Amino acid sequence: MAMALFHLAFPVDDLAAARAFYGGVMGCAEGRSCDEWVDFDFHGHQIVAHLAPGEAGDRASNHVDGHGVPVPHFGLVLEMADWEALAKRLRDAGCEFVIEPTIRFKGQPGEQATMFLRDPAGNALEFKAFADRAQLFAK
Structure with a gap:
């Protein structure tokens, strides 16, 4: 079976700001677009920023390992x-983190590096990594 790719459509309130963040800060190549949406190459996956003022941003948070996860x-x-390279790129760009780059569940099953930030529309993003990717679904 071929590797599956994900497609995610999400709301933004300003396409120029989305282009600056996803294209500029995150380094995602832009694909198709029109006046109401923009496709981005998100590490080989397709994400689509749709103009939908007032619809973006997180709505709640859950307590996970001492942090409020959006x-x-x-x-x-x-x-x-x-x-690690992305964390440096985001820091160098002056991005504000919701949860600073850190190691979560240290010494436990599922130990992972994680960081959370918001795009200009307030959408929350998480990036994580595992020293041992076999720990991705560890209990």
């Missing part, structure tokens, strides 16, 4: 070196 959120599981 809900909803989306993101990627990266290789550790890619996660």
